[in-house]
Amino acid sequence: xxxxxxxxxxxxxxxxxxxxxxxxxxxxxxxxxxxxxxxxxxxxxxxxxxxxxxxxxxxxxxxxxxxxxxxxxxxxxxxxxxxxxxxxxxxxxxxxxxxxxxxxxxxxxxxxxxxxxxxxxxxxxxxxxxxxxxxxxxxxxxxxxxxxxxxxxxxxxxxxxxxxxxxxxxxxxxxxxxxxxxxxxxxxxxxxxxxxxxxxxxxxxxxxxxxxxxxxxxxxxxxxxxxxxxxxxxxxxxxxxxxxxxxxxxxxxxxxxxxxxxxxxxxxxxxxxxxxxxxxxxxxxxxxxxxxxxxxxxxxxxxxxxxxxxxxxxxxxxxxxxxxxxxxxxxxxxxxxxxxxxxxxxxxxxxxxxxxxxxxxxxxxxxxxxxxxxxxxxxxxxxxxxxxxxxxxxxxxxxxxxxxxxxxxxxxxxxxxxxxxxxxxxxxxxxxxxxxxxxxxxxxxxxxxxxxxxxxxxxxxxxxxxxxxxxxxxxxxxxxxxxxxxxxxxxxxxxxxxxxxxxxxxxxxxxxxxxxxxxxxxxxxxxxxxxxxxxx
Amino acid sequence: xxxxxxxxxxxxxxxxxxxxxxxxxxxxxxxxxxxxxxxxxxxxxxxxxxxxxxxxxxxxxxxxxxxxxxxxxxxxxxxxxxxxxxxxxxxxxxxxxxxxxxxxxxxxxx
Numbered sequence: 001x002x003x004x005x006x007x008x009x010x011x012x013x014x015x016x017x018x019x020x021x022x023x024x025x026x027x028x029x030x031x032x033x034x035x036x037x038x039x040x041x042x043x044x045x046x047x048x049x050x051x052x053x054x055x056x057x058x059x060x061x062x063x064x065x066x067x068x069x070x071x072x073x074x075x076x077x078x079x080x081x082x083x084x085x086x087x088x089x090x091x092x093x094x095x096x097x098x099x100x101x102x103x104x105x106x107x108x109x110x111x112x113x114x115x116x117x118x119x120x121x122x123x124x125x126x127x128x129x130x131x132x133x134x135x136x137x138x139x140x141x142x143x144x145x146x147x148x149x150x151x152x153x154x155x156x157x158x159x160x161x162x163x164x165x166x167x168x169x170x171x172x173x174x175x176x177x178x179x180x181x182x183x184x185x186x187x188x189x190x191x192x193x194x195x196x197x198x199x200x201x202x203x204x205x206x207x208x209x210x211x212x213x214x215x216x217x218x219x220x221x222x223x224x225x226x227x228x229x230x231x232x233x234x235x236x237x238x239x240x241x242x243x244x245x246x247x248x249x250x251x252x253x254x255x256x257x258x259x260x261x262x263x264x265x266x267x268x269x270x271x272x273x274x275x276x277x278x279x280x281x282x283x284x285x286x287x288x289x290x291x292x293x294x295x296x297x298x299x300x301x302x303x304x305x306x307x308x309x310x311x312x313x314x315x316x317x318x319x320x321x322x323x324x325x326x327x328x329x330x331x332x333x334x335x336x337x338x339x340x341x342x343x344x345x346x347x348x349x350x351x352x353x354x355x356x357x358x359x360x361x362x363x364x365x366x367x368x369x370x371x372x373x374x375x376x377x378x379x380x381x382x383x384x385x386x387x388x389x390x391x392x393x394x395x396x397x398x399x400x401x402x403x404x405x406x407x408x409x410x411x412x413x414x415x416x417x418x419x420x421x422x423x424x425x426x427x428x429x430x431x432x433x434x435x436x437x438x439x440x441x442x443x444x445x446x447x448x449x450x451x452x453x454x455x456x457x458x459x460x461x462x463x464x465x466x467x468x469x470x471x472x473x474x475x476x477x478x479x480x481x482x483x484x485x486x487x488x489x490x491x492x493x494x495x496x497x498x499x500x501x502x503x504x505x506x507x508x509x510x511x512x513x514x515x516x517x518x519x520x521x522x523x524x525x526x527x528x529x530x531x532x533x534x535x536x
Numbered sequence: 537x538x539x540x541x542x543x544x545x546x547x548x549x550x551x552x553x554x555x556x557x558x559x560x561x562x563x564x565x566x567x568x569x570x571x572x573x574x575x576x577x578x579x580x581x582x583x584x585x586x587x588x589x590x591x592x593x594x595x596x597x598x599x600x601x602x603x604x605x606x607x608x609x610x611x612x613x614x615x616x617x618x619x620x621x622x623x624x625x626x627x628x629x630x631x632x633x634x635x636x637x638x639x640x641x642x643x644x645x646x
Contacts, residue, residue: 073603077585080610084578087617091567095625211598218599229593229603230585237589244586251582255575278625285618289611518551525559526550526633528640 003327004150006344007351011149014190014352015167018183022171025179032385033534035176035392036103036367037269040533044276046185048283051267053184054360055082055258055284056191056291058140058353059419064292065325066318068299069311072217072227074234075299077247079292081254086288088431089259090281095274096438096524097265102531105265105430106372109437112516113445116377121452123372125429126262128456129422130365131403133263134358136418138164138407140319141354147320148347158408164355165404171359172366172396176389180359181270187356188287194349195294198322198342201329202301213297216304227303242486250420253491257423260430263364272533298322305329317416323347362403366396413476417468417488421459424491428498429455436502438524441517447506454501455494462490546643550636559632566624574617581606 029035042050057063060082068075101107106122138161145160146152171180206213214228221227231237235247258264268277302311302321305328314320326346331339370392375383383391432451436443462485463469469476471483487493523529550556584592585603592603 073607076604076607077582080578080581080607084574084610084614087574087614088571090618091571091621211600214599214604225593228599228601229589231589235586247586248579248582251579255578275625275630278622282618282622285614289615293611515545515548519547521560522547522550522556522636522640525556525563526637526640528550528637529644 003340003344003347004148006341007347008149010344010348011351014186014348015355018186018355019167019170021182021186022175022179025175025182029176029178031534032103032371032388033531034178035389036266036371037531038177038181039535040270040272040531041535042181042270042280044271044279045283046181047267047271047276047280048287049188050181050184050270051264051280051284052192052287052291053186053188053356054263054267055288056188056353057137057357057419058144058350059136059416060292061191061195061295061353062144062319062322062350063317063416065295065298065302065322066311066315066320067233068296069302069306069321069325070221070308070318071233072221072223072300072303073230074232076296077230077234077251078254079295081251082258083285083289083292085255085258086281086285088256089264090278090285092438093259093265093434094268094277094281097434098268098271098274098277099527099530100438100520100524101269103266103269103371104368105262105434106368106376108520109433109448110376111437111520112513113437113448114511115381118445118448119372119376121449122430122433123368123377125425125452125456126368126372127365127399128460129425129430130262130361130368131399131406132418132425133261133422134361134365134399134403135406135410136415136422137354137358137361138403139410139413139415141351141358142407142411143315144319144350144354147315148323148350154411157411161407161411162404164358165400165407167355168358168362169397169400171355172362172400173393177266177270177363177367180363183356183359187352190349191353192287192291192294194346195291195298195322198326198329198346199294199297199301201333201342202297202305202325205305205329205332213300213304217300220305221303221308223308245492246487246489249487249489249492252495253420253424253427253489256427256431256491256495258426260426260434261422262368262426262430263360265434266364266367269531274527274530295322298325301325301329305332323350358403362396362400365399366392369395369399414474415476417463417476420489421463424459424463424489424494425456427455427491428459428494429453431495432499432502436506437520440506441514442512443502443506444509444511444513446509446511447502450505451498451502454505455498458497458501459490459494462487462494466490546640550640553636555632556636559629559636562628562632566621566628570617570621574613577613578610581610 106119110118142157142161218227235244302325306324327339327343330342374391429452465485467483470480594602
């Protein structure tokens with residue numbers, strides 16, 4: 001049995017197990033609270049693992065290990081931003097949101113505002129952010145399948161995207177939040193185990209001497225000591241000030257974006273109380289932090305044992321560094337068969353990772369469509385639970401179908417920037433609206449709508465006019481040239497613009513409701529009147 | 537069930553109470569300065585990575601340099617702040633918020 005056949009077998013076992021869980025979950029999904037929030041009955045540890053599952057995407061597993069393997073230290077900058085970001089969620093958002101919201105991000109924003117305009121804005125932003133993220137993951141799946149499973153024909157890649165898309169639709173439509181959460185938990189366990197296993201083998205190979213691992217990595221990278229220092233990928237000296245400002249811009253979007261990502265925010269609703277939400281974020285921080293420390297060893301280990309050149313030959317972005325390392329270190333320690341088995345395991349885990357993340361994103365966008373746009377904007381709050389769930393399921397199907405078609409269409413485009421764009425939109429539009437809603441007494445409908453649309457449009461427009469889309473050889477459209485904005489990441493400009501738009505919008509409107517502010521402030525801090533858990 | 541108007545005035549009364557103001561003060565006086573602190577600490581790291589390459593590349597022991605230690609310290613500070621917040625919330629926030637929650641829910645469901 002070769003490694004591809006073994007990978008596919010392991011992946012099929014994962015799919016069968018998670019589908020089993022999903023159908024079990026569907027029998028325990030009876031009302032809207034079950035479908036949107038998993039009955040709010042998950043424990044802190046369970047939801048903490050699911051937070052890790054939702055957050056540790058293939059981009060962070062394969063992507064960060066790859067950046068470290070090719071550009072050394074700079075990949076670590078990414079991990080740090082992704083981790084520190086969780087403190088914003090822990091200190092300012094998770095508990096207050098659990099206490100004052102119900103199913104979606106918009107519940108908190110619409111609490112003391114005129115519901116229709118605010119929910120429309122929040123729904124548009126949620127669906128936009130989720131689809132950007134979803135598209136990047138699905139195109140990534142198409143690209144990886146060749147390297148992981150040996151499927152390289154265009155039809156094979158398109159077929160893979162369809163299979164991934166159909167599976168994510170089934171998880172969400174059938175299992176709702178309950179099924180999706182369990183898929184995240186299973187995936188988090190597999191990913192942590194796989195990453196820890198390879199890390200331990202790499203460290204063992206170097207006699208648990210970190211300095212010797214780093215030294216070999218620097219040597220094998222062909223870049224010497226510079227490989228262990230910042231500056232090979234971000235803030236490159238030769239590219240001048242714009243490149244350094246781009247580094248700051250990326251850093252800001254990473255650290256402020258997480259607490260505005262809709263698929264992360266709805267995780268806080270799956271637990272019984274704010275105190276459990278707090279515990280789950282602390283578990284999440286522990287799991288995610290350890291995971292990024294593992295990827296640091298994986299990245300440097302790949303550079304040291306496989307060599308940067310051999311990795312770049314397989315994949316320009318270095319996305320295969322982790323699987324290649326698994327094969328190499330398995331071979332060094334257990335012989336050829338060991339290498340084949342370890343490669344197959346890591347490839348299957350990487351694919352499970354993609355599948356779980358896209359399911360989380362589909363759930364977030366279909367929930368927002370059904371709860372915000374359909375139930376509150378279109379039906380003005382008169383929809384029944386059963387109607388809402390039915391629309392959410394149809395929406396999951398439709399969003400999944402659209403994502404499949406777009407991903408097949410975008411297969412050969414370089415869409416990796418969409419993840420950074422999703423973080424930038426979340427930090428520029430969603431985060432200002434959430435923080436103002438929770439903490440600023442004077443905030444009102446005009447302010448919420450201006451913050452969201454202001455942040456969303458400035459982030460998207462700046463990216464359209466950036467080198468990511470045109471003007472350079474690696475752009476989406478290399479032959480066009482309308483790149484007057486010099487930074488690849490819009491955050492440095494769009495985040496302040498989002499906060500400013502929210503401030504100005506608020507000041508320009510006279511609307512203010514002291515009673516509703518008293519209610520959200522008391523409820524968010526005390527948990528009075530918070531939605532209760534449902535146990536079947 | 538009380539009417540909508542009564543519920544709203546209950547929240548306003550609680551909001552004005554000394555106990556709630558104490559809870560709000562304890563929460564904000566911890567969370568806001570710490571947030572500013574860790575964001576500045578993180579930005580310092582990003583700015584040094586961009587503009588103080590010589591310092592970041594200084595070797596401390598073996599092949600381990602300042603940049604790597606600084607990065608690991610960001611992990612350490614994140615874990616410590618998460619732990620400290622959990623302690624603060626358990627000791628200083630939860631007892632007070634639990635008491636106020638009981639009072640509000642008691643008043644509203646009467």
